[in-house]
Amino acid sequence: MAKVQGAVVVNIEECKGCGLCVVACPHDVLELHKEVNSKGYHYSYMATPNACVGCAHCGVVCPDTCITVYRVKV
Amino acid sequence: MGELRLMKGNEVLAEAAIRCGCDGYFGYPITPQSEVMETLMLRQPWNETGMVVLQAESEVASINMVYGAAGSGKKSMTSSSSPGISLMAEGISYIAGAELPCLIVNVQRGGPGLGTIQPSQADYFQAVKGGGHGDYKLIVLAPASVQEMNDFVDLGFELAFKYRNPAMILTDGALGQMMEKVELADFKPRWTDEEINEKWGDWATTGKPSSRKKNVINSLEMDSDIMEANNRRFQEKYKQMEKEETRYELFQCDDADFIIIAYGSSSRVCQKSVEIARAKGLKVGLLRPITLFPFPNKIIAELARKAKGFLSVEMSAGQMVEDIKLAVYESGRNTRVNHFGRTGGIIPTPSEVVDALEDKFSWELSYGVKRSY
Amino acid sequence: MELKDLIKPENLVYDKTSILEDEPMHYCPGCSHGVVHKILAELIGEMGIQEKTIGVAPVGCAVFAYRYLNIDWQEAAHGRAPAVATGIVRLKPDNFVFTYQGDGDLASIGTAEIMHACNRGENILVIFINNGIYGMTGGQMAPTTLEGMVTSTTPTGRNIDLNGYPMKITDLIAQLPGTSYVTRQAVHTAAATLKCKRSLKKAIENVLDKKGTSFVEVVSTCNSGWKMTPVGANQWMEDNMIPYYPLGDLKDSVKGEHKSEN
Numbered sequence: 001m002a003k004v005q006g007a008v009v010v011n012i013e014e015c016k017g018c019g020l021c022v023v024a025c026p027h028d029v030l031e032l033h034k035e036v037n038s039k040g041y042h043y044s045y046m047a048t049p050n051a052c053v054g055c056a057h058c059g060v061v062c063p064d065t066c067i068t069v070y071r072v073k074v
Numbered sequence: 075m076g077e078l079r080l081m082k083g084n085e086v087l088a089e090a091a092i093r094c095g096c097d098g099y100f101g102y103p104i105t106p107q108s109e110v111m112e113t114l115m116l117r118q119p120w121n122e123t124g125m126v127v128l129q130a131e132s133e134v135a136s137i138n139m140v141y142g143a144a145g146s147g148k149k150s151m152t153s154s155s156s157p158g159i160s161l162m163a164e165g166i167s168y169i170a171g172a173e174l175p176c177l178i179v180n181v182q183r184g185g186p187g188l189g190t191i192q193p194s195q196a197d198y199f200q201a202v203k204g205g206g207h208g209d210y211k212l213i214v215l216a217p218a219s220v221q222e223m224n225d226f227v228d229l230g231f232e233l234a235f236k237y238r239n240p241a242m243i244l245t246d247g248a249l250g251q252m253m254e255k256v257e258l259a260d261f262k263p264r265w266t267d268e269e270i271n272e273k274w275g276d277w278a279t280t281g282k283p284s285s286r287k288k289n290v291i292n293s294l295e296m297d298s299d300i301m302e303a304n305n306r307r308f309q310e311k312y313k314q315m316e317k318e319e320t321r322y323e324l325f326q327c328d329d330a331d332f333i334i335i336a337y338g339s340s341s342r343v344c345q346k347s348v349e350i351a352r353a354k355g356l357k358v359g360l361l362r363p364i365t366l367f368p369f370p371n372k373i374i375a376e377l378a379r380k381a382k383g384f385l386s387v388e389m390s391a392g393q394m395v396e397d398i399k400l401a402v403y404e405s406g407r408n409t410r411v412n413h414f415g416r417t418g419g420i421i422p423t424p425s426e427v428v429d430a431l432e433d434k435f436s437w438e439l440s441y442g443v444k445r446s447y
Numbered sequence: 448m449e450l451k452d453l454i455k456p457e458n459l460v461y462d463k464t465s466i467l468e469d470e471p472m473h474y475c476p477g478c479s480h481g482v483v484h485k486i487l488a489e490l491i492g493e494m495g496i497q498e499k500t501i502g503v504a505p506v507g508c509a510v511f512a513y514r515y516l517n518i519d520w521q522e523a524a525h526g527r528a529p530a531v532a533t534g535i536v537r538l539k540p541d542n543f544v545f546t547y548q549g550d551g552d553l554a555s556i557g558t559a560e561i562m563h564a565c566n567r568g569e570n571i572l573v574i575f576i577n578n579g580i581y582g583m584t585g586g587q588m589a590p591t592t593l594e595g596m597v598t599s600t601t602p603t604g605r606n607i608d609l610n611g612y613p614m615k616i617t618d619l620i621a622q623l624p625g626t627s628y629v630t631r632q633a634v635h636t637a638a639a640t641l642k643c644k645r646s647l648k649k650a651i652e653n654v655l656d657k658k659g660t661s662f663v664e665v666v667s668t669c670n671s672g673w674k675m676t677p678v679g680a681n682q683w684m685e686d687n688m689i690p691y692y693p694l695g696d697l698k699d700s701v702k703g704e705h706k707s708e709n
Contacts, residue, residue: 002535002589005448005453006453006460007450007453007458009454014471015616016475016476016477017476018476018477018677018678019477019676019678020477020677020681021676022678023678023681024636025638029655041476043641046581047565049450050698052459052619056460056461056637057637060461060637060641061482061635061636061637062481062485062633062642063474063476063478063481063482063485063638064471064472064474064481065467065469065481065482066487067461068459068461068462069459069460069461069462070453070455070459070460071453071458071460072448072453072458074448097538098534098538100534102598126537128533128537130533130563131559131560131562131563132559134530134559134560135527135530135559135560135563136530138523138524138527138530138531138534138560139530139531139533139537140533140534141521141524141527141530141531141534142503142521142523142530142531142532142533142534142535143534143535143537143538145521145531145534146534146535146538146539146666148538150534150537150538164524165524165527168523168524172522176637207611208491216617267659278518279501279519279521279535280497280501280519280539280542281497281498281500281518281519281539281542282497282517282518282519283498283501284498288513288517288518288519288520289519289520290513290519290520290522291520291521291522292513292520292521293522294522294538329460335532345456350529363496405675
């Protein structure tokens with residue numbers, strides 16, 4: 001089985017820090033950052049990028065559509 | 075010469091709608107105007123012009139169907155009678171706020187409440203002052219004959235689209251039920267989708283092509299500065315209507331000492347009152363407002379220069395009389411303004427109007443000069 | 448592999464649809480509205496129906512829905528969206544017309560309009576967001592508020608004797624012969640969201656095929672009104688809302704047929 005590597009790009013300024021992507025991720029890639037964006041929200045980020053498989057569950061559940069997902073076979 | 079027919083006022087409203095290229099009628103039965111929808115359902119205009127006719131579940135739904143249809147740039151209308159118009163007040167306010175053109179017919183009956191099914195003119199305030207919440211006006215046309223019931227459907231749509239504003243035909247159960255000779259208009263084709271795109275493509279929701287920005291029909295605005303600017307624009311529009319659209323008719327006013335002001339059914343009675351008064355040697359004339367908004371202030375101000383008194387004759391406890399007083403006040407004259415009205419569904423008789431005039435202006439009649447307040 | 452090598456257009460698997468405007472939504476963090484807006488926008492884009500779509504926005508939290516999807520919109524009075532949609536679709540039968548309504552709008556003040564539009568089988572899609580509360584006005588009781596649920600107008604919990612029962616309006620809608628497809632979905636997980644999207648797609652296809660009214664309820668959260676975290680609200684919904692409002696298709700037929708799947 002080919003291994004896949006994914007990457008999540010969060011639009012930090014549009015993220016409201018709801019955390020739904022964090023619990024939706026099956027590989028515990030995402031966490032809320034201890035820093036806040038200009039609106040005061042702890043935005044989501046890839047805490048363990050190597051674990052990401054690009055399944056896009058985070059993007060699907062994001063209410064603010066601030067997640068873009070990439071994936072390659074490696 | 076167009077086709078001549080003997081028809082009821084309510085039936086003519088339906089026939090005129092079909093002939094002027096109306097796209098949709100949405101209504102709910104209520105006496106004394108149910109013949110409008112009945113006539114449409116019998117005529118089946120969907121087979122002839124493609125006009126849609128739908129019986130809604132309520133007046134609330136009817137007016138919101140009109141909102142949706144008007145928002146798509148279509149010619150749409152509804153009709154009802156007084157209690158039904160009260161139910162529509164919400165929707166009419168939204169239509170005015172979203173600046174949508176449509177036609178609303180009120181075949182008035184007596185109120186308040188369930189009141190009576192007999193004719194009345196007691197919805198004058200509701201019609202000319204807005205009727206629902208917020209600062210808005212309707213263009214209000216007051217027919218006095220079955221012929222005008224016919225003519226004002228097309229005129230109502232024309233003015234509604236000219237100003238992107240709801241227009242109302244304010245009539246009553248007597249005119250709705252009355253049969254008269256009428257010359258029907260020739261058929262006008264309904265607008266095609268292309269024509270609607272061309273005429274109203276900058277606001278109508280036709281489905282967003284890539285060539286234009288999305289259109290949003292809306293009365294909501296959270297930014298107070300923009301909302302105030304919207305209100306100012308509305309007021310400018312209403313002023314423009316006052317300048318350009320005021321319509322009225324004068325009857326033997328040139329030498330008149332006393333002028334009766336009456337619209338719709340009352341004005342028909344008052345024509346006879348003028349004859350009776352003149353036979354008695356009283357110089358009485360009649361001013362018949364055709365548009366109730368815009369109200370014919372200017373001609374009232376002009377007439378106030380030499381008239382000794384105005385008598386507002388209405389099938390109400392006294393509503394239009396307030397606008398006459400305002401017009402006289404703004405003219406700077408002190409011409410006396412009185413009111414004579416019948417309510418409960420009763421139409422005044424010509425002679426009781428003359429009696430009322432003689433009674434209310436007895437001082438002026440005795441001394442032959444204007445009485446100051 | 449370095450991230451910069453991975454983050455390239457050719458590797459893109461999930462992105463914002465162009466039907467969604469760039470304007471940030473006004474919804475609270477974690478609100479279900481955003482997810483439903485997104486999947487609806489995605490479908491309008493994927494199905495190529497932007498030019499024929501006319502949306503009718505409600506009064507309630509989704510009152511600004513017209514800001515977020517790049518399509519023609521009409522903003523209706525509270526509860527009147529089905530009547531407005533009727534007016535549009537009757538005169539423009541080849542357009543795709545939908546309403547987007549909350550529980551207060553659809554199941555309380557607009558009960559007459561929704562029932563009769565569905566009963567006439569108006570060829571429209573109705574999207575019904577049921578989060579059991581009035582969000583926009585500050586968390587008051589809705590017709591769908593669960594028994595015992597605390598809101599600002601039921602501070603000690605919804606009392607059946609006083610307030611009546613939580614209304615399963617979708618079950619009533621499914622009884623009407625005018626409706627063709629009636630389903631209840633949710634968007635609290637990725638799997639549920641994708642399933643909801645498939646249901647919405649089917650509903651849109653039904654409307655395009657002129658099969659009558661399609662009705663999609665989305666059991667949703669209101670974490671602000673419920674006074675919970677977004678993640679906690681999703682859990683509470685799963686534990687409390689979904690048992691009372693079970694997910695699945697209630698009806699799958701064409702207008703006038705009474706076939707029911709369950």
